[in-house]
Amino acid sequence: MELKFILESLLFSAQKPLSVKELRDLFATAASAEDATEEAKSLKKVKDDDVTAALEQLAADHEAAARSYRLACVAGAWQFVTQPEFSPWLKALVGVKNRPSRLSQAALETLAIIAYRQPVTRAEVEQVRGVNVDGTMQTILERGLVEQSGRAEVVGRPALYSTTPLFLEYFGLRGLEDLPAADELRRIPVEHPPAPVTVDPGLATAVPEQLKLDDAAPVKSEAVPAAEEEPPAPSSN
Amino acid sequence: MSDYKVQFEVFEGPLDLLLYLIKKEEVDIYEVNLTKLATQFIEYVDLMRQFDLEVAGEFLVMASTLMYIKSRELLPVDQQVQVEAEEEGEDPRWELIRQLVEYKKFKDAAAQLQTLEERQENVFPRLPGKIEFHAEAEPPKPEVGIFDLLNAVNSVLKRFQDKTAGTREIYEDKWSVSEKMEFVLKTISERTSVKFSELFALAANRAEVVCTFLALLELIRLKQLACVQPEPFAEIEIGKAIAPSPSAETYTAPDPEPLVKAESAAVPAEESSAASSALEAESSESEETEDKDEDEDEYDDEDDEDDEDDEDEDEEDDADEDEDGDSDAEGDKEKPQ
Numbered sequence: 265m266e267l268k269f270i271l272e273s274l275l276f277s278a279q280k281p282l283s284v285k286e287l288r289d290l291f292a293t294a295a296s297a298e299d300a301t302e303e304a305k306s307l308k309k310v311k312d313d314d315v316t317a318a319l320e321q322l323a324a325d326h327e328a329a330a331r332s333y334r335l336a337c338v339a340g341a342w343q344f345v346t347q348p349e350f351s352p353w354l355k356a357l358v359g360v361k362n363r364p365s366r367l368s369q370a371a372l373e374t375l376a377i378i379a380y381r382q383p384v385t386r387a388e389v390e391q392v393r394g395v396n397v398d399g400t401m402q403t404i405l406e407r408g409l410v411e412q413s414g415r416a417e418v419v420g421r422p423a424l425y426s427t428t429p430l431f432l433e434y435f436g437l438r439g440l441e442d443l444p445a446a447d448e449l450r451r452i453p454v455e456h457p458p459a460p461v462t463v464d465p466g467l468a469t470a471v472p473e474q475l476k477l478d479d480a481a482p483v484k485s486e487a488v489p490a491a492e493e494e495p496p497a498p499s500s501n
Numbered sequence: 502m503s504d505y506k507v508q509f510e511v512f513e514g515p516l517d518l519l520l521y522l523i524k525k526e527e528v529d530i531y532e533v534n535l536t537k538l539a540t541q542f543i544e545y546v547d548l549m550r551q552f553d554l555e556v557a558g559e560f561l562v563m564a565s566t567l568m569y570i571k572s573r574e575l576l577p578v579d580q581q582v583q584v585e586a587e588e589e590g591e592d593p594r595w596e597l598i599r600q601l602v603e604y605k606k607f608k609d610a611a612a613q614l615q616t617l618e619e620r621q622e623n624v625f626p627r628l629p630g631k632i633e634f635h636a637e638a639e640p641p642k643p644e645v646g647i648f649d650l651l652n653a654v655n656s657v658l659k660r661f662q663d664k665t666a667g668t669r670e671i672y673e674d675k676w677s678v679s680e681k682m683e684f685v686l687k688t689i690s691e692r693t694s695v696k697f698s699e700l701f702a703l704a705a706n707r708a709e710v711v712c713t714f715l716a717l718l719e720l721i722r723l724k725q726l727a728c729v730q731p732e733p734f735a736e737i738e739i740g741k742a743i744a745p746s747p748s749a750e751t752y753t754a755p756d757p758e759p760l761v762k763a764e765s766a767a768v769p770a771e772e773s774s775a776a777s778s779a780l781e782a783e784s785s786e787s788e789e790t791e792d793k794d795e796d797e798d799e800y801d802d803e804d805d806e807d808d809e810d811d812e813d814e815d816e817e818d819d820a821d822e823d824e825d826g827d828s829d830a831e832g833d834k835e836k837p838q
Binding site: 346 | 513514516517559563603604607608610611612613617618620624625626627628629630
C-alpha cells in the first residue's frame with residue numbers, strides 16, 4: 265500500500281487538520297496494535313520527510329485531478345478543503361452566520377507589518393504606518409490573530425508582538441514563509457543611496473537618486489553606485 | 502469639493518494620503534516632486550478643517566515635515582544653516598521617501614492578505630462526524646422513586662454529621678437552588694450519566710448538599726433529568742430525561758428570585774408540610790381556592806408566558822401535589838410574602 269493512500273484515508277476521516285507529527289504518531293500506534301500487519305509494522309518509524317513528501321504528492325495528485333476539493337496545508341496541518349468556486353452552495357449548507365466580520369484596511373496593514381517583521385514592537389508598527397495603532401492592535405489581539413510574544417531588550421522593555429497559528433488559519437497560509445513576497449518584506453529595509461542627493465551643487469532642488477522600486481530590495485547597500493545611474497533631471501520648481 | 506470628503510474617509514493616515522497624491526500624479530515614488538506634494542498635502546489638510554473633520558496630529562506632523570522640506574529647497578545649499586543633528590542624520594527627503602516606499606510595500610501586502618481573507622472565506626474544510634460504534638441498546642433501567650433518592654441523600658448527609666457534632670457554625674448563604682440547577686445540568690451535559698454521589702462529592706456542608714438535592718428534585722420534576730438504578734442496591738445514576746415533556750421545553754432559565762425564596766423556604770420542609778397538612782384537615786372547603794392561589798403563584802414564578810393557560814395548569818399541578826411535597830412547601834411559604 266502506498267504511503268500517500270494511507271495518509272489520504274486518515275485525512276479523509278480525520279475530524280481536524282492533522283500535522284505531520286500527529287500523522288506519524290498514528291503510524292506508531294497502528295504498528296503497536298496487537299493484530300498489526302507486517303505492513304503496519306514496517307511503517308512504524310516512518311520519517312517526517314517521507315510523510316511530507318507523500319502529502320505533497322497527494323496534494324499534487326488532487327490538484328491534477330481537478331476535483332471539487334483539494335488537500336491543503338494550513339498552519340502546518342493537513343486537511344481536505346473545498347475549492348472556493350463551490351462556496352455558494354456550501355454557504356447554504358453550513359450557514360454563514362458564524363463567519364467573523366472582515367478585517368478593516370487598518371487592521372490588515374497592521375497585521376501585514378507584524379506578520380513580516382515579527383517580533384515587533386507597537387512603536388515600530390506605528391513608525392511604518394505613520395499613525396497610532398492602539399485601537400487596531402486591540403482588535404487584532406482580541407481576535408487572536410496576534411499575541412504578545414515577549415519584550416524587547418530596549419529602554420522601557422516594550423512588548424513584542426507576533427502572529428498566532430490562528431493568523432495562518434484565517435488567511436489559509438501554510439506557514440509564515442508562505443506569506444506573499446516574504447523575502448522582500450521580511451527584514452530588509454529600503455537602502456539609502458550612497459551618493460549625495462543633489463546634482464546641481466548650487467541648488468538643493470534636485471530630487472533624490474532615482475531608484476526604482478526593484479532597486480530598493482537588494483541586500484547590499486553598495487549595489488547602486490551613483491556613477492552608473494543616469495543623472496537625475498532637476499525638478500522644475 | 503464633495504468628492505474630496507469621500508476620499509478622506511479611506512485614508513489610514515498621512516502616509517496613505519501621500520501615496521494617494523503620488524498615485525494621482527502618476528509618477529514613481531522616487532521621482533515625485535516633494536515640494537509640489539507638500540502644497541497638495543497642505544491643501545487637503547485645509548480641506549479637512551473646512552469640513553470640520555478632526556485633523557489627527559499625525560497629519561499635522563507630516564504637514565510640518567513637508568513644509569520644512571519645501572523651505573529647505575527654496576534656499577541654495579551654500580546659504581543654508583547646517584543643523585547640527587542633521588549632519589549625521591538622514592536627509593529629510595530621503596527619510597520621507599524611504600518611509601513611503603516601506604509603507605507602500607506593506608499596503609500592498611495588506612491588499613494581498615485581503616485577497617487571501619476573501620478566498621479563505623469561501624473555503625470549507627471537510628469535517629466528518631465523530632466515528633462512534635454504538636453498543637447494543639441497553640435494556641431500560643428501573644426508575645428510582647422519591648424514597649430511594651431520600652435514602653441516598655441521607656447517606657450523603659451522614660458525611661457531615663460527625664464533623665458538626667457539638668459545634669455550630671454559621672454559614673453564609675452561598676448557594677442557591679438555581680445555581681445548583683445550572684451546575685447539575687452542566688455536569689450532566691458533559692457526560693451522559695453521573696453517579697448520585699458524584700454530584701455531592703464537592704459539597705462542603707449540609708446546606709450545600711440540601712441545595713444540590715433540591716436542585717436535583719426540581720429538575721426531575723421539570724422532566725429534565727431521569728434517575729435510574731442499574732441493578733438492585735447499585736448506586737443511583739442520573740441522566741438526561743429521554744423524552745422531554747412540553748413543560749421541559751418551555752422551561753428555559755429559572756427566574757432567580759422565587760427560587761432563592763424557595764431555597765430558604767424548603768429547608769425546613771418537614772415543618773411546613775406538616776403545617777399544610779394540618780391546614781388541609783382544618784378546612785377542606787377553603788382548600789380548593791387556596792390551592793388554586795398557591796398554584797398560580799408557583800406557576801407564575803416559573804413561567805410568566807403561560808398566564809392564559811392557568812386553568813389547565815392548575816389541574817395539572819393539583820395532580821402533582823401529592824407526590825411532590827416540596828412544591829407544596831414552597832407554595833405555603835410564599836403565600837404570606
